[in-house]
Every structure is written in structure tokens, then in C-alpha cells.
Amino acid sequence: MRRRRERLILGISLAAFAGVATMFASLLWYLQRESLSAEERLVGGLAATLGADAEAMILDTRQLLMEFEQLTEPRCSPEHLQRLQQAAIGRKYIRAIGHWRATDRQCGVGFLQAQALRPARADRIYDSGVIAWWPSPQTQVGDVQLFLMRYGDHDVAIDPRDLLDVGPLQQRQAGLWVEGLPFVQFPRDAELPAPRTVPIGLTLDRVRGVAVSRFSREGELAIDIVAIEPLDSFWGRYARSLAVGSGIGLLLLGGFVYGLVRYTRYRLSMGTLLRKAVARGRVRAMYQPVVDLRSRKCVGAEALARWKMDGGDTVPPDEFIPIAEREGLMPEITLAVLSNPLKELRPLLTQEQRLSINLNVSPEDLKAEQFVQTLAERLAASGLPERSIKLEITERALVNTDLARSMIRRLRERGHEVAVDDFGTGFSSLSYLSTFELDWLKIDKSFVDAIGTGAATSHVIVHVIEMARSLGLRTVAEGVETEEQVQWLIEHGVDLGQGFYFSRPLTAEQFTEYVSVKGVA
Numbered sequence: 001m002r003r004r005r006e007r008l009i010l011g012i013s014l015a016a017f018a019g020v021a022t023m024f025a026s027l028l029w030y031l032q033r034e035s036l037s038a039e040e041r042l043v044g045g046l047a048a049t050l051g052a053d054a055e056a057m058i059l060d061t062r063q064l065l066m067e068f069e070q071l072t073e074p075r076c077s078p079e080h081l082q083r084l085q086q087a088a089i090g091r092k093y094i095r096a097i098g099h100w101r102a103t104d105r106q107c108g109v110g111f112l113q114a115q116a117l118r119p120a121r122a123d124r125i126y127d128s129g130v131i132a133w134w135p136s137p138q139t140q141v142g143d144v145q146l147f148l149m150r151y152g153d154h155d156v157a158i159d160p161r162d163l164l165d166v167g168p169l170q171q172r173q174a175g176l177w178v179e180g181l182p183f184v185q186f187p188r189d190a191e192l193p194a195p196r197t198v199p200i201g202l203t204l205d206r207v208r209g210v211a212v213s214r215f216s217r218e219g220e221l222a223i224d225i226v227a228i229e230p231l232d233s234f235w236g237r238y239a240r241s242l243a244v245g246s247g248i249g250l251l252l253l254g255g256f257v258y259g260l261v262r263y264t265r266y267r268l269s270m271g272t273l274l275r276k277a278v279a280r281g282r283v284r285a286m287y288q289p290v291v292d293l294r295s296r297k298c299v300g301a302e303a304l305a306r307w308k309m310d311g312g313d314t315v316p317p318d319e320f321i322p323i324a325e326r327e328g329l330m331p332e333i334t335l336a337v338l339s340n341p342l343k344e345l346r347p348l349l350t351q352e353q354r355l356s357i358n359l360n361v362s363p364e365d366l367k368a369e370q371f372v373q374t375l376a377e378r379l380a381a382s383g384l385p386e387r388s389i390k391l392e393i394t395e396r397a398l399v400n401t402d403l404a405r406s407m408i409r410r411l412r413e414r415g416h417e418v419a420v421d422d423f424g425t426g427f428s429s430l431s432y433l434s435t436f437e438l439d440w441l442k443i444d445k446s447f448v449d450a451i452g453t454g455a456a457t458s459h460v461i462v463h464v465i466e467m468a469r470s471l472g473l474r475t476v477a478e479g480v481e482t483e484e485q486v487q488w489l490i491e492h493g494v495d496l497g498q499g500f501y502f503s504r505p506l507t508a509e510q511f512t513e514y515v516s517v518k519g520v521a
Contacts, residue, residue, distance in 0.1 A: 285340035286505035330362035344508035386415030445479025
């Protein structure tokens with residue numbers, strides 16, 4: 001009996017040892033995987049920042065050059081040079097602005113002398129008339145290879161080094177490519193592989209002892225980042241995590257844990273917290289009513305994403321939406337928000353078939369072929385028709401993409417009405433919108449706020465409404481807060497409105513009550 005008990009205790013001990021050892025190995029594997037994921041987020045955040053900075057700088061410079069062509073001051077006059085100087089102030093990446101006559105630089109501001117730079121061959125000539133010279137020996141002044149843009153009789157010289165700030169990671173080598181052409185790298189003599197030869201993501205090359213990263217950003221410009229760093233630097237950043245994990249595992253082995261395993265929780269990034277919140281259903285929808293301006297009756301609501309953290313705090317959308325865009329979570333958030341009205345408002349939408357819920361669709365959704373199918377499947381499962389869900393697409397999602405046109409066409413063919421949201425805050429124009437198949441145009445709150453104030457934007461809204469009408473688009477005003485704004489919008493033919501004047505965002509129960517009181521248009 002004693003031997004049997006000893007064998008039983010020994011078997012249990014060995015089983016416990018094996019189980020804890022497996023847990024220990026699994027913990028180390030998990031920490032290693034999390035280290036790789038953290039590194040991808042780290043470098044991915046750097047790449048996204050660099051890509052956004054480069055794109056914003058180039059688009060801002062392009063707009064600046066086009067504005068120079070509209071200057072009325074005599075060229076090279078003190079007034080003209082003062083305007084150029086004012087444009088350069090606050091843009092630390094601009095090294096010089098010049099005025100040219102044919103191939104001769106007549107005058108300018110900044111650090112370049114009149115004959116300091118005469119590059120021969122342009123790298124890009126755009127349909128807009130903008131000419132660009134990428135950083136190269138032909139654009140070098142001193143020890144800096146500049147990026148040049150020219151439009152009409154003005155050019156701007158830019159120092160691209162300001163776009164590649166790798167922060168404290170001084171051992172990292174990093175390079176930035178724009179439209180497939182080398183733009184800038186750190187350090188200057190770094191030998192970096194071309195982006196097309198590097199897989200997207202993080203690769204550990206233990207033979208060479210380096211970690212190689214590639215991240216891409218697709219926008220108005222194609223941005224690629226390639227980064228290389230020694231593996232000792234890579235693992236050094238996560239040595240504490242691995243050491244803590246090893247310590248926890250040794251404690252488990254020493255104590256033959258027989259209860260819950262407690263281990264150190266690390267402070268997670270907001271991106272990771274948001275990813276978990278989406279998975280746990282913590283990102284939900286609130287509903288802001290949309291009303292007919294004339295009858296004041298309800299026609300539907302816009303589903304607005306709200307993130308309530310486990311502790312009860314609510315994160316504002318203007319904080320977590322940029323995080324979601326950076327982390328690539330917008331498709332998941334779109335579907336998370338969609339699931340709420342299909343479940344919470346199904347009885348109301350079935351009873352009041354004239355009501356519809358507006359769903360915000362991100363640029364990433366329009367790039368995913370499965371979005372149309374997933375939307376159709378969820379509607380079919382709920383028993384609601386396609387007209388119950390209207391889609392709102394931001395203006396920047398429409399910029400120069402045939403895929404967006406195709407996706408919008410398919411969505412409308414299925415019965416969804418489509419609105420362009422936040423119009424006037426991007427780079428497109430109403431004439432550009434005519435190339436898309438749309439139903440509604442939402443007038444941005446900034447234009448509504450200007451009604452009756454005498455501000456410049458108060459005149460713009462009139463032209464927006466008139467041109468929208470000429471394109472056959474119905475109009476919705478956002479951010480309505482006063483009766484005076486309502487009357488002005490009615491007088492100018494705007495159809496619908498939403499804003500705090502009518503109602504703040506409501507829960508599903510509150511919105512149902514709102515509809516019962518106000519009625520359906």
C-alpha cells in the first residue's frame with residue numbers, strides 16, 4: 001500500500017512537473033511571440049509616422065507651389081519675397097523657395113544661392129504639371145541631397161532628413177522609399193536592400209545576426225520603409241520580459257503550482273487594448289438621429305462607434321479611431337458597429353421600414369473584397385433588407401481608386417444608398433465626385449458652424465449645396481445646433497440634418513423612444 005501510494009505521489013509529481021514545464025515552455029514561446037509582435041508594432045508605428053509625414057509634406061508642398069502661381073505681387077519684389085518667406089516659416093523641412101525664368105533662378109529665400117543648384121533630369125513629371133527631383137547627387141548642396149518640387153515659375157527645396165527620425169534607436173539603419181524611388185536613409189552610408197526584395201513584416205536573420213523589417217503605406221503616394229538592426233539590440237529591448245517570464249516559470253517549477261498561475265501583466269499599448277476591446281464587444285454603437293429638416297420627423301440614425309474600457313472610462317472616437325487606423329482595425333470596428341443595430345434595432349427597423357441606419361465605412365473596408373459579402377450575409381441573417389443600412393464613406397477614401405468605384409457600385413446594386421462624409425475636409429472636389437456613383441453628400445460641421453457668421457466658409461457652403469444639387473446628390477447637414485441654422489438650411493434646399501439641436505447620440509432603447517415620440521418621415 002505504501003509503495004502504491006509512493007508511486008501515485010511520484011506519478012502525480014511527474015505529471016505536475018511535466019505540466020508546469022510545458023507551461024513554462026509555452027510561456028517562453030508566448031513571450032517571444034509577443035516580443036516579435038511588439039517589435040512589429042514599434043517599427044510599424046515608426047513606418048506609419050514616417051509615411052504620413054512624407055505624404056503630408058509632399059502634398060502640402062504641392063499645394064504651396066500652386067498657391068504661389070496665384071500671387072499677384074511682381075516677381076522678385078520685396079512683397080513677393082516676403083510672401084515666400086512667410087510660406088517657409090513653420091515648415092522646418094523647407095530649405096529654400098525660388099522663382100525661375102526658364103532655366104535661370106531669378107530670386108528666392110532660404111539657404112540656396114541663385115546658381116547653387118541646377119539639376120538636369122527630373123525624376124517625376126505629374127499630370128498636374130508638378131515636376132519632382134528625388135534626393136540624389138544631382139540635387140546635392142554641401143552634404144545634403146535635397147528633394148525638389150517645381151510648378152510654374154516657383155520651386156521648393158526640401159531637406160528629407162527631417163522625415164527619418166528613428167528616435168533613440170541609433171543602432172537601426174532605416175530607409176524611406178517614395179513611389180519606388182529612394183528618398184532618404186539613416187545613416188547616409190547605410191546599405192539597405194530594395195523594398196521589393198524584403199517581405200512585409202519582421203524577419204529574423206540569425207545567420208547575419210540582424211532583424212529586417214519592411215512596412216508599406218498606400219495613400220496618395222506609395223511609401224515603403226526598410227529597417228535593419230542587430231539582433232543583440234532587438235533582444236536587449238525584451239530581455240526584461242524574458243527574464244521575468246523565466247522567473248515566473250522557475251517559481252512554478254519550484255512550487256509545483258496547484259492553483260491558478262499568476263504572472264506579471266505588462267502594460268499593453270492602446271492598440272492592443274483596442275484590439276481586445278473589439279474582440280470582447282466593448283466597442284459598441286450609439287445612434288444619433290437624422291431628421292427631415294422640414295417635418296422634424298426621424299428618417300434614421302448614424303451609428304457612432306463608442307469604446308467603453310473595462311474600468312468604465314469611455315475613450316472618445318477622435319482618440320481611438322486614429323489608433324484603429326494605424327493598427328489596421330477599422331474593418332473589425334465597422335463590423336462590430338454593424339452588429340449592434342442588426343441586433344438591437346431589428347424590431348424597430350422591421351416595423352418602420354422607412355428608417356435606415358447609417359454605417360461609417362473606412363477606406364480599408366473598400367479595399368477588402370469580402371466586405372460586400374460579409375455585409376450581405378449579416379443582413380440576410382438578421383432578415384433586414386439592404387435599404388436598412390446606408391453607407392457613409394469619407395472623402396479621402398474616394399481619392400483615385402478604381403477599387404473604391406467598383407465596391408461602391410456593387411453596394412448600390414445590392415440596394416444600399418451611399419453618402420460621402422466630411423466633404424470639404426480633404427483634397428477632392430465636387431466635380432471629382434461625379435466620377436463615383438453616390439446618393440448623398442454630408443456637409444461637414446465646420447461649414448454649418450459658419451452659417452451666419454460672415455466667415456469665408458459661410459459662402460462656401462452655398463456653392464457646395466448648389467453643386468451637389470447639380471450632380472443629383474441629396475444633402476445632409478452635420479453638427480446642427482441652432483434653429484437659425486435649421487431655417488437657413490431649409491431655405492437653401494438641404495434635405496436632412498443631424499446634430500445636438502435635434503438629439504445627442506442615444507442608446508438603442510433611447511433611440512426607439514425618440515422615434516416613437518417624433519414619428520417617422
